[in-house]
Amino acid sequence: MSTIYNSKMSRRESLKRIGTMGAVIMVGGIPVACDTAEPEVASLSSTPTQGHWPEIELEAITGPTYGTDPIISNPTVPWSLTLTDVQRDQLAVLSDIICPADERGPSATAVGVPDVIDEWVSAPYASQQRDRVHIINGLQWLDDEAQLRFNANFVSASSQQQIKIIEDIAYRSQYDVPEFEQGARFFSRLRRLVFGAYFSSPEGIEDIGYMGNVAIVGEYPGPTEEAMSHIRQVADSLGLPPITEYVVK
Amino acid sequence: MASFEGFEYEVIIVGSGAGGGMAAHVLTEAGIKVLLLEAGRDYDPVTETPMFQQGHEAPLRGVSTSDKNFGYYDATVDGGWQVPGEPYSEAEDSRFMWWRARMLGGRTNHWGRLVPRFTPADFKPFSFDGVAMDWPVGYDEISPWYDRCEEMIGVCGDNPGLDDTPSSSDGVLLPPPKPRVMELLLKSACESLGIAAVPMRRAILTQPKDDRQACLWATPCGRGCSIGAAFQTTTSLLPWAMSSGNLKIVTDAMVREVHLNDEGQASGVTFVNRTNGEDMRIDGDHIILAASACETARLLLNSKSELFPNGLANSSGEVGRNLTDSLGAGVSGYIPALRDRPKYNEDGHTGNHLYIPWWDREGQKKGTLNFSRGYHFEVGARFGSPGMGIAGSADGYGKDAKDEIRSNYGTNIGLSLRGEMLVSDDCYCEIDEDTTDQWGIPVLKFHWKWSDQEINQVAHGLEWGRKIIEAMGGIVNNPDRTAEEAIEEGGQIIHEVGTTRMGDDPATSVCNQWGQTWDVDNLYVMDGGVFTTNPHKNCTLTILTLAMRNASRLAEQLSA
Numbered sequence: 157m158s159t160i161y162n163s164k165m166s167r168r169e170s171l172k173r174i175g176t177m178g179a180v181i182m183v184g185g186i187p188v189a190c191d192t193a194e195p196e197v198a199s200l201s202s203t204p205t206q207g208h209w210p211e212i213e214l215e216a217i218t219g220p221t222y223g224t225d226p227i228i229s230n231p232t233v234p235w236s237l238t239l240t241d242v243q244r245d246q247l248a249v250l251s252d253i254i255c256p257a258d259e260r261g262p263s264a265t266a267v268g269v270p271d272v273i274d275e276w277v278s279a280p281y282a283s284q285q286r287d288r289v290h291i292i293n294g295l296q297w298l299d300d301e302a303q304l305r306f307n308a309n310f311v312s313a314s315s316q317q318q319i320k321i322i323e324d325i326a327y328r329s330q331y332d333v334p335e336f337e338q339g340a341r342f343f344s345r346l347r348r349l350v351f352g353a354y355f356s357s358p359e360g361i362e363d364i365g366y367m368g369n370v371a372i373v374g375e376y377p378g379p380t381e382e383a384m385s386h387i388r389q390v391a392d393s394l395g396l397p398p399i400t401e402y403v404v405k
Numbered sequence: 406m407a408s409f410e411g412f413e414y415e416v417i418i419v420g421s422g423a424g425g426g427m428a429a430h431v432l433t434e435a436g437i438k439v440l441l442l443e444a445g446r447d448y449d450p451v452t453e454t455p456m457f458q459q460g461h462e463a464p465l466r467g468v469s470t471s472d473k474n475f476g477y478y479d480a481t482v483d484g485g486w487q488v489p490g491e492p493y494s495e496a497e498d499s500r501f502m503w504w505r506a507r508m509l510g511g512r513t514n515h516w517g518r519l520v521p522r523f524t525p526a527d528f529k530p531f532s533f534d535g536v537a538m539d540w541p542v543g544y545d546e547i548s549p550w551y552d553r554c555e556e557m558i559g560v561c562g563d564n565p566g567l568d569d570t571p572s573s574s575d576g577v578l579l580p581p582p583k584p585r586v587m588e589l590l591l592k593s594a595c596e597s598l599g600i601a602a603v604p605m606r607r608a609i610l611t612q613p614k615d616d617r618q619a620c621l622w623a624t625p626c627g628r629g630c631s632i633g634a635a636f637q638t639t640t641s642l643l644p645w646a647m648s649s650g651n652l653k654i655v656t657d658a659m660v661r662e663v664h665l666n667d668e669g670q671a672s673g674v675t676f677v678n679r680t681n682g683e684d685m686r687i688d689g690d691h692i693i694l695a696a697s698a699c700e701t702a703r704l705l706l707n708s709k710s711e712l713f714p715n716g717l718a719n720s721s722g723e724v725g726r727n728l729t730d731s732l733g734a735g736v737s738g739y740i741p742a743l744r745d746r747p748k749y750n751e752d753g754h755t756g757n758h759l760y761i762p763w764w765d766r767e768g769q770k771k772g773t774l775n776f777s778r779g780y781h782f783e784v785g786a787r788f789g790s791p792g793m794g795i796a797g798s799a800d801g802y803g804k805d806a807k808d809e810i811r812s813n814y815g816t817n818i819g820l821s822l823r824g825e826m827l828v829s830d831d832c833y834c835e836i837d838e839d840t841t842d843q844w845g846i847p848v849l850k851f852h853w854k855w856s857d858q859e860i861n862q863v864a865h866g867l868e869w870g871r872k873i874i875e876a877m878g879g880i881v882n883n884p885d886r887t888a889e890e891a892i893e894e895g896g897q898i899i900h901e902v903g904t905t906r907m908g909d910d911p912a913t914s915v916c917n918q919w920g921q922t923w924d925v926d927n928l929y930v931m932d933g934g935v936f937t938t939n940p941h942k943n944c945t946l947t948i949l950t951l952a953m954r955n956a957s958r959l960a961e962q963l964s965a
Contacts, residue, residue: 222464224472224483225446228628229455231477233464254802260811272466281470326802347802351810352793356460364791364814368752369457371621375611376753378583383747387586390742394878396593402584402604402759404563 207335208304210296214289217280237271238278244270245311246295253322254350261363264354272353273346287345294342301339406438407673407688412653414438415963417674417689419660419704422511423945424931425695426638426646427554427952428959433651435960440689441646442658442676444696445507448482450514450639454631456624459790466793474504480515480629482508490843494850501834501851502896503699507679509656510639511697512899513945514629517756518608518636519783520560521942522551522571526766530938534769536777537828540937541909541918544571547950552577554950558636559614561754562606569762569781570603579611581758582622585751587743587786587818588759594876595761605760605783608636608946617641625755635754658685661846663692663708663717663928671717671928677844691927691959694905695952698728698934699834702904703849706836716836718922723915724905726833728851729939731900732780732824733893734863736870738879743816751787751815760784761820761873763941776862780824780941782870788815818874822866823898825941827858832895834904853895864888900944905934920955931955 220234239247251264251273264270277288298310298321306317313321324330325339326347333340354360379387384399391399406413416432418425421443432439455478460467463477470477474485483489484506493503506512525544526533552574561579564572581604584592592602609626610633613619617633617640626635633640646652657679664686666672673688694701702725706716716724763779791814799809826832837850867888871881908914911923920935922928931952933944 221470221472222477224485224489226472226477227453228463228478229453229458231455231458231463255807256803258804258807261807276465279465279470281465281472283470284465322802327800343802347799347806348793348796351796351799351806352466355791355795355810356466356793358459358461361459361791364795364811365748366788366791366814367748367750368788369459369623369790370750371457371623372750373621375580376582376620376622377750379586379589380747380749383586383749386747387590390746390878391590391593394594394742394876396590396876397596399589399593401589402563402581402592404580404604405565 207338208297208300209338210293210300212289212293212296214292216285217278217288219280221280233275235278235280237274239274242311243292243295244274246298247273249311249318250298250346251350253318254347255354262359264350267354267357267359269350269353269357273349276349276353287349290342290345291349294339294346297339297342407440407690409440409653409655409687412438412440414440414653414689416440416691416693416959417442417687418693418695419674420444420511420695420697420700420932421509421638421643421654422513422695422697422932423638423948424933424952425693426510426513426642427949428693428695428931428956429646429652430642431953431956432960432963433646433649435964436651437960437963438651439646439653440687441652441654442660442674443509443511443654443656444659444679445482445484445509445511445656447656448508448510448514448639450480450510450629450637451631454480454629456628456631460792468793475515475627478625478628480508480627481506481512484508491848492840492842493848494837494840496850496852499851499853500894501853502894503849503851503901504896504899505697505700509654510637510643513637514639515627516637516945517943518626519756519943520555520558520562520606520608520946521762521781522573522606523547523940523942523947524569524571527938527940527942530778534777537938538906538908538913541907541914547954550950550954551946554946554953557953558608558641558949559610559617560606561604561609561611563604565601565603567601567603567762567764568766569764569779578606581605582611582753584758585753585787586746587740587815588757588784590740590743590877591784591786591818591873592759594873597876598872600761600764602759602761602784605757607754607756609754609756610634611754620754622750622754623752659844659846660696660704661707661844663694663704665708665710665712665717665925669712669925671925677846679844682844691929691963693929693931693956693959694934695930695932697932698902698904698936699849701930701932701934702834703836705905707847713924718905718915718924718928720924721912721915723913725835725849726830727828727903727906728832728834728901729826729828729903730896731898731939731941731943732822732826732859732863733898734822734866734888734891735819736822736867736874736881737817737819738871738874738881739813739816740818740874740877740879741816742878744812746815748788748815751789753787757784774865776858776865777827778825778862778941780822780862780866782866782873783821783823785819785821786817818877818879820870820873822863822870823900823941823943824859824862824866825939827856828903828938829854829856831856851895855892855895859892860888863892867891900933900939902933902936902939902944905930906937907935908937919958920951929955929959
């Protein structure tokens, strides 16, 4: 994959940071400043950065699509995966921050969410290619931000450090904070992909309680007694006419 | 009697969807030999339908792409909003979307199977409100044909006896499935507003019929149905016609022109073999066009002769005009009171079990509404198979976000407005003289413009849809969206009809009430092109029913 990265941080902004951050600052994989004068830099200070966004330009993926007449009863994916190992590691960490294991279901990585996202952003369709730009820039931004705040890349930062950054981009209200707007939009997109991939996996389907896609012989059974009793209560609490089953005329 | 590859036939049918499939069945059952030309490839739902496959088994979890506009598993072959190599164009400031398929059975393989009947007023709209034109047939004449058609294809539903829901004869309908709990809550909310939610009629077998099995209450109908429970011509009319021994089907046969002989009779067609690009000219004594409203208009307009320099059977100039689609707009919301509601299997027949028919014809009679005709609401409200959009509006991350998604599952409701647009001089298709498709056939150019009628109707629907969701204790999404923003594009509802309309007057219509063109009496149209107007009720049942009636008359004449 070809990436051409131009840092959008101004030279002046970069230099200003040197005083507090020190060491080698890598942004987008390219060193932008070097200062060994103040080695004690990585910390939990988590000072929010001023705005920066990688703006990595990506060559469009132009490989084969599945076409307008794929064998839909026997699906195959005709394109290759394109994320680097580093990006997949980042996605793994992020996926489990977004969707951790709990008492009701496994974690995102346990059901292969990073693979689904790799397939997604590697697909040669326009809307997936737009997501690819979002995701790859977002992953780079997280590394840049971790470097600037903690002098570490995102994956090797401590969990606490990772969360410090995530907290700044995890909520849509952060769209209104200029330095985090891009990051927050990236995170929203990633959240949808992670949960979409998780809950559509066999484990996720069970977790959320979808009980369909099974053949039933005879009449459709309709709601259970428990579901009927619940909906009657809901109608009652809303002051609606009592729930009555439809009687075929 | 003409012949093709050793098969002798009297009738050529162009198209194997609802109209062509029905015509083929009716004629061949009466002992008439038929050659059916289908532009798309052969297709067998029994072996090709992805029954029970889940999203995670498909590329991109099965989401819509530019290759498969309704998702990976949608039955449509080589089609959607674009057909490779077969473009169409739009006039300046016009937007129109044209869904096509290139497969045996056409769009019947993936349609919604919603089959409401038109009402007596729907057939005589001009008599009722003075707008547009009356159909040359009335409900009383069509009603027995509706019965026969419903009985044949298999329709589940009910006769609630409302103004907008004409009843079928006793014993015609199959029982509807039980409503889901959100539909029951909707029904209760509607009652509180003085309107009704009743079973949606769908062409789904809820009991076995002939060699078709009953619905097994799973797997979306849009994929097609390998067991024949969801009606499509490829599991019913076409195999029945084939078993008569009187039908030959030629697939990959894209008709480019209908020929006229010196006596002014249709004498045959030329089709291009889509597998090798070669033209083939064949003869025919009677020709039925059922290629879909717009393809049929295109074919007629491209069939020019000395007698018909503006297109075959177009002495009225009406071919391609009077194009309408159903109005579409969505209202959605979520019902907080339903968070964490008890789980059970809500697949049912995978469509809406209840819907909201149009309720206010009285208002129109009294002049309290600022639009003609009406609409209905289709309902989407159930525990569906979770897909890539499941996160919805969840914010944040971690267990809180995960729990939020779980709690919200099955709380969303969507109401889809389907309304009647009026015939308009602004909406039509014509030949784009500058563009041809990959076979060298000139393509269609669409002209489209909404009038106040459509905008006012959608505004009314948005207001009522919001009222209904609020009565359910719901929170409406996009409560400030205007009708202009909400109205879907022309063609997007895929109910395009009217381009070869029938009427009583050859000067203002293309076909008579039998689908027979006024200009060429051995040339018939049996697709949605013949619709005089486009009532809000989904068009396919009436396409099937008119084709059944009109092909029956032709069969009688040919057998006499």
